[in-house]
Amino acid sequence: MARRNYIFDTIKKVFQKYGYQQIETPAMENLETLTGKYGDEGDKLLFKILNSGPVVDQINKSETDIKLNEISEKGLRYDLTVPFARYVVMHQNEITFPFKRYQIQPVWRADRPQKGRYREFYQCDVDVIGSDSLLNEVELIQIIDEVFNELGISVTIKINNRKLLAGLCDVIGMTNKFMDIVTAIDKFDKVGFDGVEKELIEKGLDDVSLKAIKEFINISKFDTMNILGMERQLGSSEIGVKGLNELKTIFGYLNSIQNLFFDGTLARGLNYYTGAILEVIVNDPKSTFTSSICGGGRYDDLTGVFGLPNVSGVGISFGADRIYDVLDELKLFPDFINDSTQVLICNYFSKDQSIYLDLISKIRAVGINAELFPDPADKGNTNKLQKKQFEYAKSKNIPFTIAIEEINNWKLTVKNVANKTTKVLEFESFIEELKLFMDSNK
Amino acid sequence: MARRNYIFDTIKKVFQKYGYQQIETPAMENLETLTGKYGDEGDKLLFKILNSGPVVDQINKSETDIKLNEISEKGLRYDLTVPFARYVVMHQNEITFPFKRYQIQPVWRADRPQKGRYREFYQCDVDVIGSDSLLNEVELIQIIDEVFNELGISVTIKINNRKLLAGLCDVIGMTNKFMDIVTAIDKFDKVGFDGVEKELIEKGLDDVSLKAIKEFINISKFDTMNILGMERQLGSSEIGVKGLNELKTIFGYLNSIQNLFFDGTLARGLNYYTGAILEVIVNDPKSTFTSSICGGGRYDDLTGVFGLPNVSGVGISFGADRIYDVLDELKLFPDFINDSTQVLICNYFSKDQSIYLDLISKIRAVGINAELFPDPADKGNTNKLQKKQFEYAKSKNIPFTIAIEEINNWKLTVKNVANKTTKVLEFESFIEELKLFMDSNK
Numbered sequence: 096m097a098r099r100n101y102i103f104d105t106i107k108k109v110f111q112k113y114g115y116q117q118i119e120t121p122a123m124e125n126l127e128t129l130t131g132k133y134g135d136e137g138d139k140l141l142f143k144i145l146n147s148g149p150v151v152d153q154i155n156k157s158e159t160d161i162k163l164n165e166i167s168e169k170g171l172r173y174d175l176t177v178p179f180a181r182y183v184v185m186h187q188n189e190i191t192f193p194f195k196r197y198q199i200q201p202v203w204r205a206d207r208p209q210k211g212r213y214r215e216f217y218q219c220d221v222d223v224i225g226s227d228s229l230l231n232e233v234e235l236i237q238i239i240d241e242v243f244n245e246l247g248i249s250v251t252i253k254i255n256n257r258k259l260l261a262g263l264c265d266v267i268g269m270t271n272k273f274m275d276i277v278t279a280i281d282k283f284d285k286v287g288f289d290g291v292e293k294e295l296i297e298k299g300l301d302d303v304s305l306k307a308i309k310e311f312i313n314i315s316k317f318d319t320m321n322i323l324g325m326e327r328q329l330g331s332s333e334i335g336v337k338g339l340n341e342l343k344t345i346f347g348y349l350n351s352i353q354n355l356f357f358d359g360t361l362a363r364g365l366n367y368y369t370g371a372i373l374e375v376i377v378n379d380p381k382s383t384f385t386s387s388i389c390g391g392g393r394y395d396d397l398t399g400v401f402g403l404p405n406v407s408g409v410g411i412s413f414g415a416d417r418i419y420d421v422l423d424e425l426k427l428f429p430d431f432i433n434d435s436t437q438v439l440i441c442n443y444f445s446k447d448q449s450i451y452l453d454l455i456s457k458i459r460a461v462g463i464n465a466e467l468f469p470d471p472a473d474k475g476n477t478n479k480l481q482k483k484q485f486e487y488a489k490s491k492n493i494p495f496t497i498a499i500e501e502i503n504n505w506k507l508t509v510k511n512v513a514n515k516t517t518k519v520l521e522f523e524s525f526i527e528e529l530k531l532f533m534d535s536n537k
Numbered sequence: 538m539a540r541r542n543y544i545f546d547t548i549k550k551v552f553q554k555y556g557y558q559q560i561e562t563p564a565m566e567n568l569e570t571l572t573g574k575y576g577d578e579g580d581k582l583l584f585k586i587l588n589s590g591p592v593v594d595q596i597n598k599s600e601t602d603i604k605l606n607e608i609s610e611k612g613l614r615y616d617l618t619v620p621f622a623r624y625v626v627m628h629q630n631e632i633t634f635p636f637k638r639y640q641i642q643p644v645w646r647a648d649r650p651q652k653g654r655y656r657e658f659y660q661c662d663v664d665v666i667g668s669d670s671l672l673n674e675v676e677l678i679q680i681i682d683e684v685f686n687e688l689g690i691s692v693t694i695k696i697n698n699r700k701l702l703a704g705l706c707d708v709i710g711m712t713n714k715f716m717d718i719v720t721a722i723d724k725f726d727k728v729g730f731d732g733v734e735k736e737l738i739e740k741g742l743d744d745v746s747l748k749a750i751k752e753f754i755n756i757s758k759f760d761t762m763n764i765l766g767m768e769r770q771l772g773s774s775e776i777g778v779k780g781l782n783e784l785k786t787i788f789g790y791l792n793s794i795q796n797l798f799f800d801g802t803l804a805r806g807l808n809y810y811t812g813a814i815l816e817v818i819v820n821d822p823k824s825t826f827t828s829s830i831c832g833g834g835r836y837d838d839l840t841g842v843f844g845l846p847n848v849s850g851v852g853i854s855f856g857a858d859r860i861y862d863v864l865d866e867l868k869l870f871p872d873f874i875n876d877s878t879q880v881l882i883c884n885y886f887s888k889d890q891s892i893y894l895d896l897i898s899k900i901r902a903v904g905i906n907a908e909l910f911p912d913p914a915d916k917g918n919t920n921k922l923q924k925k926q927f928e929y930a931k932s933k934n935i936p937f938t939i940a941i942e943e944i945n946n947w948k949l950t951v952k953n954v955a956n957k958t959t960k961v962l963e964f965e966s967f968i969e970e971l972k973l974f975m976d977s978n979k
Contacts, residue, residue, distance in 0.1 A: 100559065112901050114878040114908030116933075117538040121657050122564060122613075122643065123584075142565075145585040145609050166608070167587050171564070191932040193911055201564065215563050228911035230890065237898075348894055436556035448672060452790055456679075459554050466556030469635055469670035490633040491558075 097435055098428055102418055103199055103219070105245045109238055110221055115197040120178040122201075123169045130170075132177050132400075140204045142171040171203040175220045175412075176397070183224060184401040192225030192406075199415075213416070222410030224397070229341055231409045232371045232393065233348045239375055239389055239411065240352050246418065247427045250388070251378040253358040256342050257368050257392070259325070262335015263311055266328065267304040276300075280312060280362035284385075288312070317346055317357035341370060354378065368392040373411060377421055384424070388417045435464065437533065438509075439488040441498040442468040443481060450499065454507070454525075461526055463533075466493070488512050495533060511536045539877055540870055544860055545641055545661070547687045551680055552663055557639040562620040564643075565611045572612075574619050574842075582646045584613040613645040617662045617854070618839070625666060626843040634667030634848075641857075655858070664852030666839070671783055673851045674813045674835065675790045681817055681831055681853065682794050688860065689869045692830070693820040695800035698784050699810050699834070701767070704777015705753055708770065709746040718742075722754060722804035726827075730754070759788055759799035783812060796820065810834040815853060819863055826866070830859045877906065879975065880951075881930040883940040884910040885923060892941065896949070896967075903968055905975075908935070930954050937975060953978045 107117070123144060130138050146166050172178055175198045183190065199219045208214050221238065223231045236252060243250045257277070264273045279294040286293075291312075292305055300308075307328070314321050322339070329335030342357065349355055363372045370393030377384045391411030398406045422428050438458055440451050451467050458465040468487060472480035488496050489512055496510045497520075507520045509532050516536065520528040549559070565586060572580050588608050614620055617640045625632065641661045650656050663680065665673045678694060685692045699719070706715045721736040728735075733754075734747055742750075749770070756763050764781070771777030784799065791797055805814045812835030819826045833853030840848045864870050880900055882893050893909050900907040910929060914922035930938050931954055938952045939962075949962045951974050958978065962970040 097559070111877070112904075112906050114881075114906060114933075114935075116877075117542065119538060122645070123657065143587040144613075145587045171586075191929055193929075195908070203564070215565070223911065226911040228884075228913070230884070230894070230909060230911040233894065234909070234911075348891060435553070435558070439556075442670075442672070449790060452672070452675065462554075464554050464556060466637070467672060467676070469665065469668040469672040469676075471670070487633055487635075491556075493556075 098422075099217075099415065099419060101428065102246070102415055102422070103217075106219055106242050106413055106415075107197070107199070109241045109245065110197040112241075113195075113234060113238055115195040115221055115223075118179075118182065118196045118198055119200055120172065120175075120182055120198070122172050122203075124172060124178055124181065126168055126170045128181050128401075129173055129177065132173075137173060140206055141173055142203045142205050143167040144169040144171070172200070173204060174202050175200060175218045176410075179220070179222065180398045181401055183406070184398050184403045187403055190225075193223050193231070194225055195221075195223045197221040217415045219413040219415045220410060221413075222408055224408035224410075225406055227395075227407040229344050229371075230348075232341075232345050235391070235409060235411050236345070236349055236352060236355060236373070239373070240354070242389075242413065243375070246422065248388075248418070248421055248425070249378045250354060250375050252352070252355045253361050253374045253376065254342070254345070254355060255358055255361040255372050256338040256370055257372055258334045258338025258341065258370060259311070259329065260338075260362065262329040262332035262338055263307060265332035265335060267300075267307050269300065269304055272298060272300070274366055276308065277362045277366075278364065280308070280360060281364045283312065283360040283362070312359040314357060314359040317342060321357075338370070345371065363390065363392060367394045367397055369395040371409065379425060382421060382425055384417065384421050386417070388414045388421060436466050436491060436493045437463050437495060438465040438529070439484070439491075439493045439496045440465065440467045441472070441481065441484050441496055442470065443472045443477075443498060445471040445473055447499060454497070457526060458529070461530075463529075485512070494536070495529075497529070540864070541659075541857065541861060543870065544688070544857055544864070545659075548661055548684050548855055548857075549639070549641070551683045551687065552639040554683075555637075555676060555680055557637040557663055557665075560621075560624065560638045560640055561642055562614065562617075562624055562640070564614050564645075566614060566620055566623065568610055568612045570623050570843075571615055571619060574615075579615060582648055583615055584645045584647050585609040586611040586613070614642070615646060616644050617642060617660045618852075621662070621664065622840045623843055625848070626840050626845045629845055632667075635665050635673070636667050637663075637665045639663040659857045661855040661857045662852060663855075664850055666850035666852075667848055669837075669849040671786050671813075672790070674783075674787050677833070677851060677853050678787070678791055678794060678797060678815070681815070682796070684831075684855065685817070688864065690830075690860070690863055690867070691820045692796060692817050694794070694797045695803050695816045695818065696784070696787070696797060697800055697803040697814050698780040698812055699814055700776050700780025700783065700812060701753070701771065702780075702804065704771040704774035704780055705749065707774035707777060709742075709749050711742065711746055714740060714742070716808055718750065719804045719808075720806065722750070722802060723806045725754065725802040725804070754801040756799060756801040759784060763799070780812070787813065805832065805834060809836045809839055811837040813851065821867060823867055824863060826859065826863050828859070829856070830863060831855045878908050878933060878935045879905050879937060880907040880971075881926070881933075881935045881938045882907065882909045883914070883923065883926050883938055884912065885914045885919075885940060887913040887915055889941060896939070899968060900971070903972075905971075927954070936978070937971075939971070 126143065129141055144167060146168055179198065197220065199217060201215050201217050203215050206212055206214060239252055260277060261273055264270050264276060269276065275298045279291050283291050288309060295305060325339055329339060361372055361374055372392035373390055374387045375389035376387050389411060393409040395407045396404060397408055440455050442448065442451055448471065455465050455467045468484045472484060485496060494512055496512060498508050500508050507522060507525055508517050509520055509529055510517045518532050568585065571583055586609060588610055621640065625636065639662065641659060643657050643659050645657050648654055648656060681694055702719060703715055706712050706718060711718065717740045721733050725733050730751060737747060767781055771781060803814055803816055814834035815832055816829040817831035818829050831853060835851040837849045838846060839850055882897050884890065884893055890913065897907050897909045910926045914926060927938060936954055938954060940950050942950050949964060949967055950959050951962055951971055952959045960974050
């Protein structure tokens with residue numbers, strides 16, 4: 096939890112710096128809100144809540160003619176996007192647009208649990224809705240850059256634009272095959288160009304079209320030459336030219352971000368994207384992670400299905416669990432997470448417990464997280480019980496212990512748990528001396 | 538959310554200061570873990586998750602002979618205590634005891650939603666388990682005191698000890714009526730002594746017993762005279778004397794906490810408490826809240842039902858929703874919650890957008906949360922669109938706006954949204970001047 100909070104806190108701080116508001120939506124939504132949004136497979140993976148009351152009693156009594164909608168009307172959140180869209184439509188009259196929100200909540204999928212795939216996991220989404228300005232895309236890329244900088248993970252941010260793909264479909268006369276082509280290109284990472292080509296041939300594309308697509312997805316740099324090439328290729332398609340101009344604007348504002356790259360193979364599977372699409376991969380030779388740890392894009396009609404059409408938005412989602420695994424693999428978690436206990440006061444003698452309480456109040460008062468071991472060591476085998484307290488500090492990663500060895504002299508001994516260095520502190524000035532010792536032993 | 542986070546953050550910071558670790562448990566638990574723990578009513582209020590797969594398909598096809606356990610095996614968390622007990626038993630070999638944990642997560646109850654009662658709400662629990670030292674009780678009372686101090690809510694902390702009640706039952710020869718008597722006294726707040734008496738008469742108590750109970754619940758001060766009285770009354774009961782000594786120890790350590798009071802009427806409904814019991818009520822004449830906003834106690838065998846007997850623990854639960862309502866009623870929420878946006882940069886001219894981006898990066902770099910309005914005001918009715926940006930700041934409670942009015946002179950105008958005071962900032966030193974203006978306009 097401390098480590099997961101470290102990730103969430105880092106991300107949240109950046110979101111807040113950019114003015115996003117946190118919202119939360121209920122775990123349960125009406126089944127009609129959820130079904131039909133994630134495909135047939137998704138419908139099967141929805142956790143459905145059993146209705147309460149007489150109908151269920153009936154089932155228990157094995158009476159017949161019971162339909163699913165009679166026993167279940169609610170389901171658990173499957174992602175954060177659909178509940179967010181429902182939320183925006185429901186609160187459209189109270190929300191001031193553009194609406195910048197972030198949301199960090201668990202989602203549930205009735206999948207077979209296996210490594211890296213859980214029934215319950217957190218999503219971490221940030222979106223701005225109700226503004227078609229490209230400054231929103233710019234801002235989200237800055238947020239990506241800042242979050243991974245703060246976490247110390249070196250990443251590559253890949254960008255493409257669905258409008259370019261749409262333009263490409265236009266110029267090869269395959270406008271109606273847009274989603275087929277997107278779906279095929281989306282598999283490039285797994286199957287390579289040969290696999291993409293095979294799927295596109297099955298979908299009925301001819302050689303000329305395949306050549307154009309191959310040329311496009313080979314582009315991995317948004318430089319003058321490639322831009323000229325794309326202008327030539329897409330010049331006759333209005334939407335293609337629009338996509339190209341959008342990318343020029345975004346790159347123009349972001350010339351300080353060195354790790355942002357155009358990637359023609361980036362397509363993203365979901366069908367609601369209509370503009371810029373983004374994906375982030377780890378760029379560290381020591382990492383074994385190849386899948387994306389963050390992604391998103393511009394969508395022009397997310398809320399339409401709930402009766403509020405033409406609201407454009409753009410958003411990204413951070414994969415908290417994958418980010419956790421990357422930080423763990425690359426040993427990038429800070430040694431010392433501030434939230435945890437820094438000092439354990441040993442509880443050796445029952446008669447001194449008031450003094451321990453007084454000491455610990457003083458330590459906490461200067462903002463140091465501290466614990467007093469609750470059970471005194473003189474109620475049993477003193478040696479063993481004293482040792483147990485030190486072991487407690489060790490297993491909880493508490494870096495310092497304080498013991499009062501010679502109570503009559505009012506002297507305290509602080510010990511560094513890792514290297515066992517000790518120092519005797521004067522009672523009158525123990526807070527200052529303790530802070531110095533802690534600083535010099537970091 | 539910002540206000541709820543303010544409550545959670547305040548509480549969490551205190552928990553961490555006292556060395557508690559945060560844990561989270563899954564929303565779903567096996568039904569057998571949950572059922573039978575909250576009484577018949579609780580069993581009805583459990584949200585049950587429909588099993589996935591063929592059995593459900595069968596129901597859809599109206600085939601018969603289906604039992605509840607065939608269609609539902611999992612349910613949603615009903616409180617944090619039962620999952621915590623299950624967690625402790627499951628991880629008993631990895632946990633270092635005493636285990637200090639806190640947990641802030643939603644729970645679900647299939648209740649009819651009404652004012653102040655929700656289907657999904659947060660609980661906020663802190664417990665230490667595996668130590669019977671009274672220093673744990675002392676610490677939890679300090680935590681209560683500190684949390685409400687931080688939040689600015691004046692409270693009364695009420696304490697009693699179930700052992701005193703047990704002792705009382707012993708001396709009046711009603712040992713076997715312990716839970717009946719507890720349940721009756723627990724209703725004192727609602728029905729007064731007459732109501733309690735009526736219920737106790739129904740349970741078969743005689744006049745002598747009633748008189749003893751009335752005497753006991755009338756005690757509202759732990760002073761020398763009352764202590765002597767209790768010693769006289771309970772002296773022949775071992776458990777009664779133990780309870781009295783526990784209270785003496787706790788009060789002895791806590792003489793600095795002025796708002797801790799013994800309350801003979803405090804009984805608490807749940808049957809697992811075995812020692813100190815606590816409840817916190819608002820002590821502010823301006824508040825209309827009479828119900829408790831925090832409560833808990835010592836339990837000696839919470840994990841026994843899951844196969845790990847004799848693990849003593851003590852814990853309290855903060856009622857986040859009620860605390861929210863109290864802060865709201867008493868207008869105690871801080872005006873200015875740090876997480877939110879402090880500055881809005883107005884986006885007046887498309888051609889200046891790079892400059893705006895540059896400015897906002899500098900503002901964010903010094904740790905000020907800032908937003909750039911994404912849509913430029915020169916794409917349409919400029920006056921109206923400029924006004925819209927100011928309205929945006931107002932509705933989002935952003936205290937300051939910055940506009941570049943005379944771009945050629947590199948001058949920026951900062952405005953206080955509330956009182957409309959403005960100041961022109963020199964471009965070269967705008968960060969320092971902005972900070973000064975913000976400080977003087979707080």
